[in-house]
Amino acid sequence: MxxxxxxxxxxxxxxxxxxxxxxxxxxxxxxxxxxxxxxxxxxxxxxxxxxxxxxxxxxxxxxxxxxxxxxxxxxxxxxxxxxxxxxxxxxxxxxxxxxxxxxxxxxxxxxxxxxxxxxxxxxxxxxxxxxxxxxxxxxxxxxxxxxxxxxxxxxxxxxxxxxxxxxxxxxxxxxxxxxxxxxxxxxxxxxxxxxxxxxxxxxxxxxxxxxxxxxxxxxxxxTPQRGEVQHARLIIKALKEANEGGRGTVVVNDKLVEHHHIKAAQRLIQLAEAIAELEEEFI
Missing domain, CATH: 3.20.20.60 (Phosphoenolpyruvate-binding domains)
Structure with missing residues (x-):
């Protein structure tokens, strides 16, 4: 700002x-x-x-x-x-x-x-x-x-x-x-x-x-880095698959992932997408 x-x-x-x-x-x-x-x-x-x-x-x-x-x-x-x-x-x-x-x-x-x-x-x-x-x-x-x-x-x-x-x-x-x-x-x-x-x-x-x-x-x-966005998408996918298999948690890259991590990951992805849309105007 x-x-x-x-x-x-x-x-x-x-x-x-x-x-x-x-x-x-x-x-x-x-x-x-x-x-x-x-x-x-x-x-x-x-x-x-x-x-x-x-x-x-x-x-x-x-x-x-x-x-x-x-x-x-x-x-x-x-x-x-x-x-x-x-x-x-x-x-x-x-x-x-x-x-x-x-x-x-x-x-x-x-x-x-x-x-x-x-x-x-x-x-x-x-x-x-x-x-x-x-x-x-x-x-x-x-x-x-x-x-x-x-x-x-x-x-x-x-x-x-x-x-x-x-x-x-x-x-x-x-x-x-x-x-x-x-x-x-x-x-x-x-x-x-x-x-x-x-x-x-x-x-x-x-x-x-x-x-x-x-x-x-x-x-x-x-601005979220590309690796952070990729990791966010990965943990969303991994926990979804774990839930479908009857598990409430999953380990991704040696770290425990729970439901609250999904909300944070979704927010990070939304932020990255909003920034990308805004930056199109600056190019």
Whole structure:
């Protein structure tokens, strides 16, 4: 998920050509006060113009308590975005307020995403995830979280592993997607690649990015490899044959396979197929 600043028309146009699965057209904190109104107009025009293909188009509005949040929602609620991303969500009440404002602006059918960026939000991740069926994804704001934890950025990401895991648990418990936070040092690809693979391995669905140079590394980390897909198909076939023969488990490549492995294998295959379909557009 690539953040694209609404204040920069060139970036909004270029995002139509990049191999990102999702673009977050950003009206939020990175936009200078003097550029807030123009950014809103740019994003509205960009979404109405279209051209983003199969990429998911998400709009991040300003904080609901800011001078621009309510007007942002009024402007973008029903222009055709795939979802609206609400920052600084810390409670069930915050979710319901955001949803009501979106509904009142004509966006009753528009999916919501919520940003988890504070210690309180992490501790309330369960109630946030459970607050509304309209929430489709929880997006980590790890840079904000590290600052509020008075922690330090390290290669191993040790300061936020507990927080990431708590939000993943909440997301999975209530059927939401969950996206890792940014890596702001976009020239340190070694740490970025490590962060992508760590996020993938602990259960993240993807990672938010701040620079196009990060896209290829992120796509490589989160795209199932051919061998993984072949293995997934193999264990589905092997357990099916075992079940037909009256056995509830089977050993594949020296590993025990049970029913829950089938669900994971099916998800991996579906993910690979969805990525392949999307990548046809990038070729």
């Amino acid at each position: 690539l953040y694209v600043p609404g204040c920069n028309q060139h970036y909004l146009d270029r995002a139509r050509t990049l191999a990102a699965d999702s673009v977050i057209l950003d009206l939020g904190d990175p936009i200078l006060v003097d550029a807030k109104i123009q950014s809103r107009e740019n994003v509205v025009n960009a979404v109405k113009q279209g051209g983003y293909g199969k990429r998911e188009v998400v709009i991040r509005v300003n904080d609901l308590h800011s001078l621009w949040g309510h007007d942002d929602i009024q402007a973008v609620a029903n222009i055709g975005a795939d979802a609206i991303l609400f920052p600084n969500i810390e409670s069930r009440e915050d979710v319901l307020q955001a949803q009501q404002l979106l509904d009142d602006a004509g966006g009753k059918d528009v999916p919501m995403m919520v940003m988890i960026e504070s210690p309180l939000a992490v501790l309330n991740a369960k109630e946030i995830a459970a607050a509304s069926e309209r929430i489709i994804c929880m997006v980590m704001a790890t840079s904000d979280l590290i600052s509020q934890l008075h922690a330090r950025v390290t290669h191993e990401r040790s300061a936020i592993l507990t927080s990431l895991s708590l939000v993943i648990l909440a997301a999975r418990a209530y059927g939401k997607g969950v996206i890792d936070g940014i890596t702001s040092d976009f020239k340190n690809m070694h740490s970025f690649e490590y962060a992508c693979r760590l996020g993938r391995d602990i259960g993240m669905d993807g990672k938010s990015l701040v620079h196009p140079a990060q896209i290829a590394y992120c796509n490589d980390a989160y």
